Amino acid sequence: MKIVHVASELFPYVKTGGLADAVGSLATTLAGRGHEVAVFLPGYRAVLEHPEATKAERRLRLRIEMGDRYFTGEVWAFSPRKNLTIYLICRDELFDRRGLYGNGERDYEDNFHRFLYFQKGVIEALRLLGLNADVVHCHDWQTGLLPLLLRYTERRQGMTLAVTTVFTIHNIAFQGLFPMRSYHRTNLPDEFKGIEGVEFYGQLSMMKGGLIYADRITTVSPHYAQEIQTPLFGCGLEGVVASRAEDLSGLINGIDTDVWNPAKDRLIPARYSVTDLSGKAKCRAELLSVMKLAATDDTPIYGMVCRLAEQKGIDLLLANQDFFLRENVRLLVLGSGEKRYENALQSLVTAAPDKIALATRLDEKMSHWIEAGSDFFVMPSLFEPCGLNQMYSQAYGTVPLTSRVGGLSDTVIDADQAPAAGTGLTYPATAAGLRDALQRSQKLFADRARYAEVQRRGMERDFSWATAAQGYQRLYEGSL
Numbered sequence: 001m002k003i004v005h006v007a008s009e010l011f012p013y014v015k016t017g018g019l020a021d022a023v024g025s026l027a028t029t030l031a032g033r034g035h036e037v038a039v040f041l042p043g044y045r046a047v048l049e050h051p052e053a054t055k056a057e058r059r060l061r062l063r064i065e066m067g068d069r070y071f072t073g074e075v076w077a078f079s080p081r082k083n084l085t086i087y088l089i090c091r092d093e094l095f096d097r098r099g100l101y102g103n104g105e106r107d108y109e110d111n112f113h114r115f116l117y118f119q120k121g122v123i124e125a126l127r128l129l130g131l132n133a134d135v136v137h138c139h140d141w142q143t144g145l146l147p148l149l150l151r152y153t154e155r156r157q158g159m160t161l162a163v164t165t166v167f168t169i170h171n172i173a174f175q176g177l178f179p180m181r182s183y184h185r186t187n188l189p190d191e192f193k194g195i196e197g198v199e200f201y202g203q204l205s206m207m208k209g210g211l212i213y214a215d216r217i218t219t220v221s222p223h224y225a226q227e228i229q230t231p232l233f234g235c236g237l238e239g240v241v242a243s244r245a246e247d248l249s250g251l252i253n254g255i256d257t258d259v260w261n262p263a264k265d266r267l268i269p270a271r272y273s274v275t276d277l278s279g280k281a282k283c284r285a286e287l288l289s290v291m292k293l294a295a296t297d298d299t300p301i302y303g304m305v306c307r308l309a310e311q312k313g314i315d316l317l318l319a320n321q322d323f324f325l326r327e328n329v330r331l332l333v334l335g336s337g338e339k340r341y342e343n344a345l346q347s348l349v350t351a352a353p354d355k356i357a358l359a360t361r362l363d364e365k366m367s368h369w370i371e372a373g374s375d376f377f378v379m380p381s382l383f384e385p386c387g388l389n390q391m392y393s394q395a396y397g398t399v400p401l402t403s404r405v406g407g408l409s410d411t412v413i414d415a416d417q418a419p420a421a422g423t424g425l426t427y428p429a430t431a432a433g434l435r436d437a438l439q440r441s442q443k444l445f446a447d448r449a450r451y452a453e454v455q456r457r458g459m460e461r462d463f464s465w466a467t468a469a470q471g472y473q474r475l476y477e478g479s480l
Contacts, residue, residue, distance in 0.1 A: 001476060003030055004133040004162070005039045006122050008100065008115070008142035010086070011256075013047045016100060017307075018253070018388050019170050022220070023139055025256045029469040031083035038131060040122045042114070043076065043090030044100060052080050056088065060128050064120045067185040071117060075125045089121035112178040115206070116185055119146040123153050126161045135476045136162040138214065140169070141176030144206035145186065145198070148213040152188060164479040167214035169207070171385050172228050172235050173311070176206030200236065211240050216479050217248045218472075220386035221407030225250030233383055249475055252410055253386045254468030260371075260392050267368040272397075274459040280372060280397055287373030291357040293330050300445045301330045302438075303374030303398065305367045305389055308337030308345070308360070313380030313403060318344050319431035323438050324356060331356045332374065334366050371396045376441050380434045384408050394423050394458030399444070399451070401437045403429035411463070415454045416440060423458040 009015055011024035023039065031037040047053055053076075060075040073091035080086065089095075094114045102108050123146065126133065138146045147165040154161055183193055183204055192198060198209045211217060219225050227233035229242040241248065258264075262280070263273040269286040272279030288295050302324070306312040318341075324331045325348070333345055333356075345358045359366060371377065377393035379402045386407035393400040394412075402408040404426050415422025425440055427433035444451050 001134045001480075002036045002132060003038070003476065004126070004131060004136045005037070005139065006119070006136065006143045006146055007039065007139040008042060008118075010039055010041050010047075013041065013050045013053070013086070014044050014100065018386065019140060021256065021388065022170065022253045022386075025254060025465040026469055026472060027084060028081070029254075029465040030473070031081060033469070033473070034083065036083055038085045038087060038133075040087045040089060040118075040125065042095045042118050043074075043088035045096045045098070046100075047088060048090075053078060053088075055079075056086075059087070060125060062089070062121050062124055064117055064124060065187050066113070066117060066120070067187065073117070073121055075121070075129075087122075087125060089118050089125070091117065094118075112176075112182045112204075113185065115142045115176070116145065116182075119143060119149055122146060123150055123161065126150075127153070127157075127159070132160075133162040134480055135164055135166060137166040137168065138210055139167075140171070141174055141205075141207040141210070143167075144176055144208070144210035146210070147215070148188065148192060148198075148209050149186070151213065152192075164215045164476070165213075166216045166218060166475070166479070167210035169211075169217070169219040169228065169385070172207070172219075172233070172237060172241075173383070175200070175208070175235065175237065177203045178206070180204050205237075208237060208240060211237065211244060215247070216475060217241075217244050218251050218475065219248070220251065220253050221410045222250035222252070223409040224385045224406040227383070227406060249471075250410075251471040251475070252407060252468055253388065254465035255388060255391045255395065255463045257395070257464045257466075260368075260395055262372055262396050265368060265372070267365045268372040269369070274397070274456055277397060277455075283369065283372040284375075285373075287332070287369050288330065290369070291332055291359075292353075293332070293357055294354040296330065299328050299330060300375045300441065301332065301373065302376045302378050302401075302441075303332050303334075303370040304378045305334045305370055306379070308335050308341035310338075311382055311384075313382055313429060313434070314341045314345075316380040316382075316403075316429070316431050316434045317378065320435050320438060321348055323435065324348065325352050327442070329355065329442075332359075332370055333357070334359045334361075334363060334370055336360045336362060371398055374398045375445060376401055378434075379403065379408060380429065381405055381408065382429050387411070390424070391463040394461055395463060397455045397459050399441070399454055399458065400424040401434075401441060402426050403433065405429055415444065415450075421457065422454055423461065424454070
């Protein structure tokens, strides 16, 4: 198949979260299976500075209609491996910036213009390059208008650019909402403008465009696919999602087992596997040392790596701060985000500097160290479309403590509820639920034979993209 992915992030070139990992791994896996894969990405400064981008060549000059004006640009391309080509939609005015979406304090005011230009540039490149795609797979709000723009272009020009379109919701909470006065820049007729089209409570919603006009819709876990059809998780779009239920699939993301694999991870102090866990003990000791926490062999270490945001359940963790201050445990938190959370967690460190550590930064190496050196990984998310760290944790023999939401529900089996199959501990996304799980984790850790069984079962699970990509391939084939 000829498969085109369109996304605003792509690992290893540019990343702010799991979107980059998912698109990068899926595209690479599909290319490895012999499919002809292209990925379109904005020509950000960070991408153009990546060593592999030095091989990029200019393929096209663009002239894109945006309302009553035309904007020029270029398409550059390079092929990092067989069957995979990365296309960059470039215009320095729009993408030569330090941040992808904002300056760290607020979003860029011209984000609608930037990502509309990107989507229109992709369609023009598809036309001029003659890629004749079987599938155009769009990811998140930054590509939400593309299915509509593509079909409208085909209708106007009497041609076919793609057999089928797929739109993936990675997180419905981020919808790409903009003032409706921007609609004229789409150059679409008014028939797509109203409540049956892209309007969302008086605003223009890019994500709603993808939900309505894509041929197939996916999201990143079966449980999340059900959740977003309810008012609690649908963020106002639950009715739109429910109207497309027959075309909606929940497909679990995988993890990159070349990157997240304790048997060959070069970022951690020692390698280990399910048949030889001796290296994990060294990772544990080194983690405590580098984080300047008191050494211990029989005290459970709880790790947490996330954005410090409400979604990640930081309030639930803080509501249980007495547990970490009172009990003989260690807590390590890596992540940055809202200052109120950074300050509250720093207060915990001040209260117990020998037991609690905080690193308020993005640190890929340290995230690997925490996964490898912790005994438990805490994920009290209020919502989580898929989640990756709970899968990393199981692969690294670190027992996850996860709330029962989204993809966490689909990937972690509670060891108390299913003693013969459990790989972690799960709980309702409440302060009391987390408290109960923390108390149960102490009992599990004290029973070393039972803990080792839970640990082993997690490490033996297959969360690889080789497995995850099969679902997407079946979806593509069934849509042609």
